Amino acid sequence: MITVDRITIEHHTDPLGIGEAAPRLSWVTSATTPGWRQAAYEIEAETETTGRIDSTDQVLVDWPFAPLTSRQRRHVRVRVWGEDGPASAWSEPAHVEAGLLDPALWTAKLVSPVLPDAGDGGEPAALLRGEIDLPAGVVRARLRATAHGVMTLSLNGAAVGDDVLHPGWTTYARRLRYRTWDVTDALRAGANAIGVHLADGWYRGYLGFGGRREVYGDRTAALVQLEVTLADGSERTYGTDESWRSTLGPLTRADLYMGETYDARRALAGWDAPGFDAASWDPVAVAPLDPAILVAPDGPPVRRTETLPVAEVITTPSGRTILDFGQNLVGRVRVQVPAAESGTTITLRHAEVREDGELGTRPLRAALATDEIISDGTAFAYEPSFTFHGFRYAEVTGWPGEVDPSAFTAIVTHTDMRRTGTFAASDPLLSRLHENVVWGMRGNFLDVPTDCPQRDERLGWTGDLQVFAPTAAYLYDTGGMLSGWLKDLAADQFDDGNVPVYVPWFVADDQMPPLGAEAGWGDAATVVPWTLYERYGDAGVLRRQWASMRAWTDSLAARGGPELAFSEGFSFGDWLDAAAPDDQPWAARLPWQPVAVAYLAQSARIMRDAAAVLGEPADEARYGALFERARARFRDEYVTPSGRAAFASQTAYALAIRFDLLDDAQRAHAGDLLAQQVLADGFRIGSGFLGTPHVCDALADTGNGATAWELLMQRECPSWLYAVTMGATTIWERWNSMLPDGSINPGHMTSFNHYALGAVADFLQRRVAGLAPAAPGYRRIRVAPLPSPHLTWARTAHETPYGPASVSWTLEGEEFALEVVVPPSTEAEVLLPDGSAAVTVGSGSHAFACRFAAPEPPAPPVAFAG
Template identity: 55%
Template sequence: MTATTPVRFEHRDSPLGLGTATPRLSWQLRTDDPGWAQTACELDRDGTVVRVESAEQVLVPWPFEPLRSRERAAVRVRVASGDDWSEWSEPSTVEAGLLSARDWSARFVSPVTLGGIGAPAPILSRTVHLRAGITSARLYATAHGVYEAQLNGRRVGDEVLAPGWTSYRHRLRYQTHDVTALLHEGANELDVLLGNGWFRGRLAWAGRRAHYGDRLALLAQLEVTYADGSTEVIGTDEQWTARNSGVLADDLYDGQHTDLRPAESEVDRVEVVEASLGRLVAPEGPPVRATEVLPAIEVWRSPSGRTLVDFGQNVVGWVRLRLRNTRAGQEVVLRHAEVLEHDELGVRPLRSAAATDTYVLDDAQEVVLEPNLTFHGFRYAEVTGADVVAEDLAAVVVGTDLRRTGWFSCSDPDLEQFHHNVVWGMRGNFLDVPTDCPQRDERLGWTGDIQVFSPTAGFLFDTAGFLSTWLADLAADQQDDGSVPYVVPDVLYGKSPTAAAWGDAAAVVPWVQYRRYGDTGVLARQFDSMCAWVDRIASLTSDGVWAGGFQFGDWLDPTAPPDDPFAAQADPDVVATAHLVRSAEIVAETARVLGRDGSRYEKLAADSRDAFIRHYVTGAGRVLSDAPTTYALALEWDLLATGEQREHAAERLADLVRANGFRIGTGFVGTPLVTDALTSAGRPDLAYRLLLERGCPSWLYPVSMGATTVWERWDSMLPDGSVNPGEMTSFNHYALGAVADWMHRSIAGLAPAAPGYRRITVRPVPDAALTHASARHHTPYGEASVAWRREGGEFTLEVEVPPGSAARVHVPGQAAVEVGHGRHRWTVADPVTPRPAPATVRDLLDHAELWPKAVALLAEHGLGGDSARLAREAAPFLHRPATELATLLAMKDPAGGGTAAEAAWADLLG
């Protein structure tokens, strides 16, 4: 039996208010027939059937007449394998939005006197008198600021902080709401609350507000269709009025101050304000919503007598508080923070962000308090002004309502917790734009962070529409010379010097989106932006290398002092030139995909690679600055001239990892690459050791400290429970979680081999540290999964491939095999075998099972110390016999008892 899922339009299910007249169509197949392969399809639009001779089922071009503004269509599909046809899918509906500025009769309006900076949030209102016979109604709306609409006292839609944040000078999203059920014959009251949001609130650390303008404004157009076919349009104009709300103050950083007592407000006129309607765009991805509610797990008193609440998870959103028997004038204050410090609310990392919601209450038997014009990043809250219990408190989780598409599990609970932390870090920071952090006075769309994290993001959630709209903002904010801002949307206004790894998001993120979703459209739209970036950095080269000038480098290398995150081990010129090579290669490959001439960029990539080798690599494979990040770059991006150089570079990277006691030695740039570099160099065991280390700095150190999201710094919290003294410390930053992509591809073994997972590579890399691991992912073609288990001397591998896709499976110890869709299973001898007795100190360091015993034994005799310290002390002796290590360390530390350990040491080594 073969069936198809309902059609998707672009990257959305049954969208209302789509922004294109010719949406591409996608569907998935369900079949029990292993020989089924789509050869053709028929698409039916409201009775018009078009046959397409193609095996493609992802982003198929629209075969019908283009949609007109407001036009609605129902589309279904059936597919053929030769002469065998499936049943028709269930129909999916699509409705076009307002596709032209000419479709808007409404104009932006703003209160004449109310609603200024520092004034209460205004409500703009209009009474609408409607006839009988309403059959459908749409509200198209956007704002300068953020808005929340109500019709007849009922909320319109479930979106939060609409219209979201885009590059407002160039692009402003509007929303389409079906409000048919909210209207009735006669008088209807339409009220829209306006808040400061990103438009007029504080942005960035300098404290500046009103980046985009000092007046809030609303654009709204209500269109009502009657049974007789007539349509009535009511848009914002001078007939609307304004009044103050009970929201006395609102800011994304500082929180919301709300007075719930009834109060009379003067009615103000509104006036039309000039604003281009040509900026208006429809959403490409899902909106921001409240996606989950987490109950409080504990309420207690701090040493200072404060009431503290723990929600058990670092989240983004706000607190919902239920109170009973309140009195008029009672004030309740909620402060938010991610951590506790000295058993009190740890607010220092927030810098100037107040993150405080205040409520002035009225007499009420019961009231539920929550804000609607702000958000906070927090795990803990402090409540003053009311006695509360855990049952009356909950954390409302807010973020872009992305569809979950990827999962990972394994036998190590700490590693599973780390993956959980990566997921929650993404959930919190993917709030309309991919922000760096969601809690302090920043929350900006840093380009470097998403550049390194986009592969992980595309596995965990469907980011196709989310990142395509962000990339459109990147291109809009890109400077005339091709430079890319550090943050998008750009609130630094072109003051960002060009920086490698950050600006490279212009090339890397579109390419990742293409590889993960098979979307050539995003490449075509971003191609000029990609070229402009590479042309810009090529213009900065001297003798082929990009040297000098400002760079972030390997940002937040763990060796950097708390107050100097730039001070990385990796030379910034090496980092910059490596990124030039990579981005030039991406643009060249993009040109080939699009059928354009990319020869200039092929030559640039080749010349830049030669220059990198000439300037930064010795004949023996040493890379300038001798840091893990520079070796990872050189190995993963093929920046070495010979196999011998590669062999020596791989060996040196491995030795650096050993010498550091398997503690992490990379920052934002090197962290996504170092485990891949070790794996491709034939040392996945060292990659596992690096990943599974629990001492600081490491990926699992925050887990050992109770973290529920990924931290900005490897040591955002110090072992004694105090917060890192650096001025810039966040406990919810996703960048260092980019290693999860390696976990999906190498630990579990699930990776795309062709755009959109049309072909899949299954290549698990098992290790003695784990007994099982699995990953599954909702690809554009359907669910793919890989699961393996080591048990009883056997290794069992199970693979699922969706119809329309195929996989190349690398079963350990066997030749790779090609498989089609369906479920597949193999059982072979366990490829993980005990390591031989260590001959050298290097072998001993590599011996994951023996090393902890060696550490304990040496420490017992006064040598070494903790695992990392001992590894550093042993590093000069890597090539010496393991049997001599105790004596060698005793020579370094004569006060130690090396000779006393010889008998036990010999027994340990077998």
């Protein structure tokens, strides 16, 4: 039996109000016949059909009908044929609706409330409202909205949607994202009220590490447009304009970094319902806006995704009360506020860790991360609307009576991506390490892929994402979110092709040194699109980002100069090398110049291969030549003829091996030298952000898997498992963010939720468990587990674009058993660890067994014995 289980429109989870006129279609099939492959398909949209098309394509298939027009809605079904037999049944229809593809259809005006001058701890949030009178017979209604700031929307007193911190953060001057909601059932004949609660957010609030506010503008603003279709087919449009009114509400302070103050005494009952008297409110001001910059979202919004109760109530040595939620998370705390004397102030301070038994707030730097609730004398529920915190602990003061833990709930918030990948192993520390990576990604994929979610920074550092993108694409469906972020990257790219070190870009600190083309950071312009192509089969993102990719690679090559010497300026290099002093995170064992040459080679190779995909032969030749030039420069300047690194370090060897910078003889010797370097380092981490993701792979690629396992399973600092043994529930920024005595690293820059070093999860998934893409979109899968006596079993599963794939293995003595599930229309190349010849299998479930005698791990040097 064959079924078409799911149709996806581009990378959208809810294709309502999309920005593509010709969205690509993907579908997942199920088949009970082993080895089943699609041979043909048919797509139907209402009365139109493609007829049978003989093709194996089923991922991001071109839209086969006339392009969508603004507001047009289509219902799409798919059926498929295998190589033999009849067609499947038609799939359930997928509904797709275009947003406003023509900017001229925006008739609403951007309106700003009257707000006081900026202060020091976050500014009040404003209430805005407008009323419209509707005739009877509304059959369809869409509400579209965006803001300079962050907003919540209500219609006739009820919340619109479940988005958090809408519209998120984009490069505002060039790309302002709006979202569309179906509000048909919320409208009524006669008076209808639209309410907007509007706060500073990224637009006007504190942003970055330089203490700056009003980076994008000094006035918040909202744009809301309601479009209705009546039973007679006529359409009417309403929106924000000069008739709207505004006032200050109960949120007297609202800031992403600082937190919120909610004064229940200032609450205005019914302010967003029809008939409310707003005559005393202030008129709004109309602000200029070019509707051409308005864009529909590529990915899902930020939402509340999970709740956690209090795990423990702690009384600190100083007598303070701290709530422990048992997990470092990102979001806020919902509080059931008891009745208390009017004016009673309850304060929550948030932090990731404790130090000396008290709340560890020093790593927050200037971020207050403090919420205040002022009672009006009644009991009510409160959850912040316009802030988020990175925390495990919340200190409570001002609570009337004994603190009741059941009154507090942690609300986990992040971009609502679909989970697609899992991993577990017999060693609980390794499983916990992977879970820490997942939580780190959840906390930092909050509209923008940020470096950390708690201190005064929270920026979209390009280097962090560049190394983490493969891990992210396995764990969650990031195709839409990262496609949108790449558009911001291209929009913020400098005229000379240089890519900012974080996106969206702004000058966070006037003291920040000027940066040239920053190797390893700007390479996100090439690595991330290529990763999306490899993992999702999305060649379209390569085409769309092609100009950006070319500009970046040329910019990095220009910085290198004619000899690719990279002789001038400062560069981050292998940031946060394990050997770098706490106050000098750039002081890596490998200088930044060879890192830059290596990354130039990597981007040039990606460009060569991407040009081949896109059918650009001139660029394929050009970047192939640049790859060979960079490769030659690295070999001539930074390694001996035998392959020994001029600056012996784990990163030097790992980049040389993984980026294909050596000839075959050099590569083999470099692999052995890398193993010796790891041995000399006592099986501890000896690399930073750019090198660490490649070390284990480089060892495994050169026959040194046993050494990779000793490095992976190390528990002493610096290592991946050190943080786990210290009770970490997310990935740390530094290997020693917390010292063995429980004190916080003394450096000025310390975070306990930083996903970059969690890129090791990709190695766990691809190599330890053994599930990797061998062709774009996992059309062909490589199954090649790397077992070890450290584990008795490991398993992983991934929802590929073709359906679920999984690998599970056990090792009992020398008896190795493997189970593999391959999705329909794909095949898998299976390599058993005994070195036997690879076997290619089609879709279905497969079992294999062999004898596996693990190689003896290398003995540690005397200095580390015991």
